[in-house]
Amino acid sequence: MDICDLLGIEYPIFQGGMAHVAKAPLVAAVSEAGGLGIIGGAGMKPEELREEIRKVKRLTSKPFGVNLMLLMGYIEDQIKVVIEEGVPVVTTGAGSPAPFLKELKEHGVKVFPLVGSASLAVRMERMGVDGVVVEGKESGGHIGHVSTLPLLTATLQKIKKVPVIVAGGIGVPEAAQAMKVLGAAGIQMGTRFVASEEAPVSDTYREIVLKANERSTVEVGYRFRHGMRLYKNALARKLLDAEMKGDEKLFEQLARGTLRRAVEDGDPDGGMYMIGQSAGSIWDIKPVAEIIKDFAKVLK
Amino acid sequence: MDICDLLGIEYPIFQGGMAHVAKAPLVAAVSEAGGLGIIGGAGMKPEELREEIRKVKRLTSKPFGVNLMLLMGYIEDQIKVVIEEGVPVVTTGAGSPAPFLKELKEHGVKVFPLVGSASLAVRMERMGVDGVVVEGKESGGHIGHVSTLPLLTATLQKIKKVPVIVAGGIGVPEAAQAMKVLGAAGIQMGTRFVASEEAPVSDTYREIVLKANERSTVEVGYRFRHGMRLYKNALARKLLDAEMKGDEKLFEQLARGTLRRAVEDGDPDGGMYMIGQSAGSIWDIKPVAEIIKDFAKVLK
Numbered sequence: 001m002d003i004c005d006l007l008g009i010e011y012p013i014f015q016g017g018m019a020h021v022a023k024a025p026l027v028a029a030v031s032e033a034g035g036l037g038i039i040g041g042a043g044m045k046p047e048e049l050r051e052e053i054r055k056v057k058r059l060t061s062k063p064f065g066v067n068l069m070l071l072m073g074y075i076e077d078q079i080k081v082v083i084e085e086g087v088p089v090v091t092t093g094a095g096s097p098a099p100f101l102k103e104l105k106e107h108g109v110k111v112f113p114l115v116g117s118a119s120l121a122v123r124m125e126r127m128g129v130d131g132v133v134v135e136g137k138e139s140g141g142h143i144g145h146v147s148t149l150p151l152l153t154a155t156l157q158k159i160k161k162v163p164v165i166v167a168g169g170i171g172v173p174e175a176a177q178a179m180k181v182l183g184a185a186g187i188q189m190g191t192r193f194v195a196s197e198e199a200p201v202s203d204t205y206r207e208i209v210l211k212a213n214e215r216s217t218v219e220v221g222y223r224f225r226h227g228m229r230l231y232k233n234a235l236a237r238k239l240l241d242a243e244m245k246g247d248e249k250l251f252e253q254l255a256r257g258t259l260r261r262a263v264e265d266g267d268p269d270g271g272m273y274m275i276g277q278s279a280g281s282i283w284d285i286k287p288v289a290e291i292i293k294d295f296a297k298v299l300k
Numbered sequence: 301m302d303i304c305d306l307l308g309i310e311y312p313i314f315q316g317g318m319a320h321v322a323k324a325p326l327v328a329a330v331s332e333a334g335g336l337g338i339i340g341g342a343g344m345k346p347e348e349l350r351e352e353i354r355k356v357k358r359l360t361s362k363p364f365g366v367n368l369m370l371l372m373g374y375i376e377d378q379i380k381v382v383i384e385e386g387v388p389v390v391t392t393g394a395g396s397p398a399p400f401l402k403e404l405k406e407h408g409v410k411v412f413p414l415v416g417s418a419s420l421a422v423r424m425e426r427m428g429v430d431g432v433v434v435e436g437k438e439s440g441g442h443i444g445h446v447s448t449l450p451l452l453t454a455t456l457q458k459i460k461k462v463p464v465i466v467a468g469g470i471g472v473p474e475a476a477q478a479m480k481v482l483g484a485a486g487i488q489m490g491t492r493f494v495a496s497e498e499a500p501v502s503d504t505y506r507e508i509v510l511k512a513n514e515r516s517t518v519e520v521g522y523r524f525r526h527g528m529r530l531y532k533n534a535l536a537r538k539l540l541d542a543e544m545k546g547d548e549k550l551f552e553q554l555a556r557g558t559l560r561r562a563v564e565d566g567d568p569d570g571g572m573y574m575i576g577q578s579a580g581s582i583w584d585i586k587p588v589a590e591i592i593k594d595f596a597k598v599l600k
Contacts, residue, residue: 117515118580138447146514147438147447149469149478150577154514156474157581169449174456178449178478214446214454215417223544244523246544277450280418281457 003131003163003185007089007110008063010034011296012186013176014133014165015193017067017091018141018274019043020263021201024052028059029198029288034296038091042069046077053085063088065112070095083107091133093142098127112165116144118154125162132159133188136168140191141274143168143219143227148179156183171278177298186299191276196288202266206285208233208273214280224248231273303431303463303485307389307410308363310334311596312486313476314433314465315493317367317391318441318574319343320563321501324352328359329498329588334596338391342369346377353385363388365412370395383407391433393442398427412465416444418454425462432459433488436468440491441574443468443519443527448479456483471578477598487599491576496588502566506585508533508573514580524548531573 003012013035015022019042027037039056041049049066056064066087068078071094079100082090090097090104093114097104104111110130115121121132134155136148146154148168155164163185170176176187193199195209208231218232220239223246230236235258242251255272262271286294303312313335315322319342327337339356341349349366356364366387368378371394379400382390390397390404393414397404404411410430415421421432434455436448446454448468455464463485470476476487494501495509508531518532520539523546530536535558542551555572562571586594 117513119513119515136447136449138450146577146580147436147469148449149436149447149475150438150471150514150580153469153472153475153578154580157472169447169453171450172453172457174482175449175453178482181481182474182478213417213419214450215419244546277446278453280446280450280454 003165006130006163007036009036011292012165012299013292013295014038014065014091014167014186014188016139016167016188016190017041017065018190018194020259021194021199022067023200024055024059026193026196026199026288027064028056029196030193030292031056031062031064032060033289033292035292036063036065036089038065038067038089041066041078042072042093044078046074046081049078050081050085053081053087057085065089065091067091067093069093070097070100075100079104082109096127097124097129101127101129114167116151117146118151118158121155121164122158125159129162131163131165131185133165133167135188136166137219137227137229138169138277139167140217140229140276140279143229145227152179152182152184169276169278171281173295173298175278175281176295180299187295189278191278192282192291193288194275195282195285196291197285198288201263204266204268204271205262205273208268209275209279209282210285212275212279214277216279217275217277221251224251228274229276231275233271233273234269235272303465306430306463307336309336311592312465312599313592313595314338314365314391314467314486314488316439316467316488316490317341317365318490318494320559321494321499322367323500324355324359326493326496326499326588327364328356329496330493330592331356331362331364332360333589333592334362335592336363336365336389338365338367338389341366341378342372342393344378346374346381349378350381350385353381353387357385365389365391367391367393369393370397370400375400379404382409396427397424397429401427401429414467416446416451418451418458421455421464422458425459429462431463431465431485433465433467435488436466437519437527437529438469438577439467440517440529440576440579443529445527452479452482452484469576469578471581473595473598475578475581476595480599487595489578491578492582492591493588494575495582495585496591497585498588501563504566504568504571505562505573508568509575509579509582510585512575512579514577516579517575517577521551524551528574529576531575533571533573534569535572
């Protein structure tokens with residue numbers, strides 16, 4: 001089944017559920033323009049999540065999603081909120097959706113896990129998910145080990161029943177078109193949507209996406225089992241040092257609260273700016289509707 | 301100008317100049333089939349290089365290339381051999397071709413530097429090279445920091461005068477087609493050609509490419525300023541440990557001679573197997589002519 005028909009959207013364009021960034025103004029704008037806006041549910045307490053969902057509903061009547069990190073403490077209550085509020089799509093990260101899959105599907109929620117390997121995609125397909133989002137390591141924020149091109153290639157050799165959405169490194173329509181030619185059912189973008197008028201982020205965050213080239217990010221945290229791609233500012237350099245020393249406690253201490261410092265305060269040196277290597281191809285801030293229109297042309 | 305017309309080849313398919321692997325039997329087979337075979341000149345003494353070039357010439361009358369690492373001690377003598385033997389194409393890594401560019405061009409040698417960033421590609425274009433090979437970090441062997449998709453995207457935004465060849469993560473024709481749609485003038489592959497009948501490598505090396513999935517490699521050596529992607533065997537794990545400890549001397553000691561141990565001896569635990577993440581999409585050993593034929597279909 002076509003991914004757009006399956007989800008009731010116009011274009012196969014997901015907006016990544018970025019924690020602290022993917023809030024109602026961005027999510028609603030993406031869905032309203034025909035894509036799938038996705039609330040970044042990670043870090044939201046269940047009642048905060050409910051409030052964010054309701055905000056989106058006030059702004060659009062079109063389908064949208066919620067991204068949930070499955071290892072969060074209050075995940076069961078988040079799932080309950082998602083079901084109660086009738087959210088049509090959930091994308092999942094950090095853990096297996098197995099314990100919640102039956103319940104979500106019984107309530108008509110479509111489930112798309114984010115995966116970083118073809119073997120994990122296969123496990124998810126067997127589990128009965130509605131589709132997968134494969135995310136290459138050129139993405140911003142939390143990342144796996146495989147780059148988008150070989151990841152998508154390997155996954156498409158193994159996944160035949162459910163749609164495969166691809167994320168990581170897509171900043172311009174030509175890149176989306178290339179992924180479609182390779183066999184992706186759709187794309188997910190994060191960084192491109194940070195550089196939108198509607199993204200509820202500090203101006204500093206947006207400007208960093210514009211200023212960054214493809215060499216402006218670093219990978220940190222692999223040694224402590226949570227790799228992330230960040231803009232290489234003073235904070236990122238400190239995190240790299242802590243990692244080099246093997247000092248996990250210092251690493252966590254340095255990281256604490258810094259995402260908020262990027263998104264809300266726009267602190268250029270002390271904020272944690274999660275941007276992908278696609279930033280090296282993004283040079284303008286646009287309204288979400290224009291971004292969707294640009295990409296829709298090549299994905300139709 | 302079309303890359304095939306520029307180089308006198310039939311298909312825009314380069315075979316990566318892999319040290320110890322890209323020798324006459326493979327190089328000649330690729331060129332004979334219509335691609336551009338490239339001798340891995342790194343590590344060859346000038347007279348060894350001359351002998352290898354002559355072997356290729358005895359096997360094919362079609363164009364071929366030599367890959368040179370510019371920081372090697374005897375690079376000037378290698379350049380002399382390349383010119384004396386009338387080699388039509390040189391790809392370069394590890395350093396700038398600036399000191400040799402004028403001389404090479406005066407003798408009709410086309411120069412294609414390997415680069416890992418768009419900014420470096422721009423510098424090379426300004427310098428007057430004939431084209432660039434952008435290589436994503438999903439490649440096997442020596443790697444940079446940017447994945448293929450964002451690297452090619454960013455480069456194509458900036459390079460307008462010379463052809464851009466793309467390497468890294470390409471194991472199947474669909475991936476090559478996707479890169480062509482994005483705007484690449486051609487592709488370069490290494491790992492796919494290791495899994496060929498003609499590659500002069502141990503059976504172990506070939507089998508490792510088949511066995512490997514997209515998660516089977518690791519990145520080592522970044523801390524010591526020479527990142528490499530290797531098959532994750534016992535040796536790779538030891539190198540990772542040495543890197544984690546910051547022990548560069550141990551790292552170099554462990555690495556010494558191990559490429560030969562992979563290519564020639566086929567030692568599964570002690571050899572250094574340079575393979576890319578594309579190995580996760582390669583499941584058969586084929587004659588080079590068949591590989592070229594498969595890819596030629598989508599690149600015409």
